[in-house]
Amino acid sequence: MLSILKNRVYRHLLAAQVVALMGTGLATVALGLLAFDLAGDAAGMVLGTALTIKMVAYVVVAPLAAAFAERLDRRKMLVVLDLVRAAVALCLPFVTEIWQIYVLIFLLQSASAGFTPAFQATIPDVLTDEQDYTKALSLSRLAYDLESLLSPALAAALLLIISFDSLFWGTSFGFVASAILVVSVALPSPKPTKRRGIYDRTTRGIRLYLGTTRLRGLLALTWTAASLSAMVIVNTVVIVRADLGLSESAVAVALAGYGGGSMVAAFILPSLLNHYEDRSVMLAGAAFGTLTMAVAAGLFASTQMTLWGLAVLWAGAGFGYSATLTPSGRLLTRTACPEDRPAVFAAQFTLSHACWLVLYPLAGWLMTTKGTEQTLIWMTIAALAGLGVALLIWPRSKQKITSGGHADKP
Template sequence: MVIQSRKKSILTQFHEPFQALKNWVFATLYFAESISLLGDAFTWVGLALLSYQFGREKSAIILATALTLRVTAFIIFSPFAGVLADRVSRKTILYTTHFIRMAIVACLPLVNHEWQIYALVFLLNVFNAFFTPTYRAVIPQVVDKAHYRQAVGLSTATFQILGVLGPGLAGILAVWFGARQIFFIDAGSFVIAAVLILMLPAAKLQHAVKKNEKTFTAWHDAIKGIKLLFKNPLIRFALFIELVSAIAGAQILVNTVGHIKSGLHLDDRHYGWVMAAFGIGASIAAFVAGSLDKTKTRRLSLIVGALVLAITISITNFVGYPMMLVLWLFAGLGQSLAEMPSETLIGENIPENEQGKVYGSHFAFSHLWWAVAYPIAGYTGSHFAGRNFLYGGMIAFFFLAMALFMVSVNSIKRR
């Protein structure tokens, strides 16, 4: 009986996120987002292959520059995207950004200079910066509170799963169609997603917005979003934990390939498996996180996730490949536990008519953390081969300690 009840409990935890799909508006949005995310995987695989066509020695520089431009676009434009999400038709933002990104991606097969890649990647992510905060602001509007965390968990899990499966599918299609031609498949995915969004009633996506406010000051509202983001102690702590996650996550994204090839003397296949383990771990945690920690603060999830991440990368330099697979599985679990609560905390603690600007500010700051973390990972990887993950883990522990210290100081002040 005990075993059966445990089985039911586990099945319930994995089944809960799908309850949100009974809401047809969210289901339509979810499938539109999933299709465009799959297309994004094609874009980054295509960019990796395209960069090799400019010279193998240049590929790392091209990809690193493209990633930097990506987060730069998010940092600059996301706060203003959040402001628009509170004042302009969200449906218009969602489908327009899809059509524009379709046109940009369709230009990538035609590039023959590096600067063209950089320009197109930056433009692509400018409009991605307008889409993502708007999409996140819509979820709490269309999903009831009982299923909100599950809806966020399902979206996050799907993002992680497609991050694992998408590149593999893109690689197969690249063999069939060619490296440049898979960009057209991505462009097609944007069209399909936009058509799905066009089917939705605009009023369902924006019922809490004051339609009579015709004018606004973009800077004022963007700053207000930042203030609201940092004013709430629960969201502020979650945001600082995301910095820990970015420090550790950047080490994984930047230095895993070098460690596999140079440190362990293995090949691309082993790199693919270890990154798949990371994605699987992140997907599992995304499905069950909302059921495991139902507290108002989500502090247990945040601290455990950050600790798991910091510990796993700290010992990676000293283990073999089989153990690394296990560690990267746990690192994926940790990253989802550390990053997911921010989005749900905003939806649960910020007034509906202010959520767009706060989601925009959060999107900007969460990517600012990655803009800080990528150079750190690059430095440890290039200067401390064989100890890069250890030093990255030590830095992650330092920022985690700072976040916990600030929480304890705030608790003392409130007393």
């Protein structure tokens, strides 16, 4: 897997992703502490609102950013957006009102909504061999999982010597370092052969996406994966602290199980995808993750859940989540020619976050009103629905794509 690091351009891009992720992780911790400092016991509502604003920014801004991406030099665009994120992060330590948090979060996540799809679309242009690109997808998944494990530990260590608002300086440093790494390499920036209107450019990615059979199947599987992750991310703290009556450190153990399962999947996916088609691997991952959620519901119904049992089940959910979504970049790359890739990646970014925009509050509402057992049952049903739709609309036989002239490649 590490052999692709011999490619200098990809090596710099991966390093840019890692330092930006670490900066984002520090901001997540600092934002929670800032919300508590300003709102006290209402900090949860503040963070929930901030998360909703983040998802709205992702859903609304990504297609608009993709419309402009095809007209701009990709390297310059990525650098500017990194610097915008760095500047917004520098403003966060000076926040004195809750509404200011909301405004800055919207600006920060709007820049990320433009940056992330364009960055993701650049990788297959740099690594043109599909096996190399598959390894890159797994490394990217590992980077996300390691960030979720290491950022809280790094933040805890830093808080021993600095105040929480100083963590935002680390966030800004991460984005500046990312910009420096991006500007240090030459990036491909394919341009369309003919000029398109703003409406065509804004909606092109969504139209190509929804006009492609396998990507409609991917969207259904994304719903399944989002059902799994929403249950884990939103409700783990309640399950561990309220239902199991355990300490805060036990929350970290349960979440580490989820991250660990995702990392195991990332390690073995390149080998699996060499032997099995993407569809089979992704459907199996979704089915496995859904099954673990159903088992969790059964154990809660029989009052036999323990911390280690929860960690193992969450590892299964993490494995299923990663196996379902990590290969998605291969499908997107096969669907679009190079100049359309930013638009198609932006469409996946928008539609996937639309799933989370629905499922995050649903998971929280069910937990508050129905309890853990019922929440697990309903989130399992939601995951099963996505899996069933994917099986129905994504046939095993390879389909030709009629929209935009993008034919399936071998």
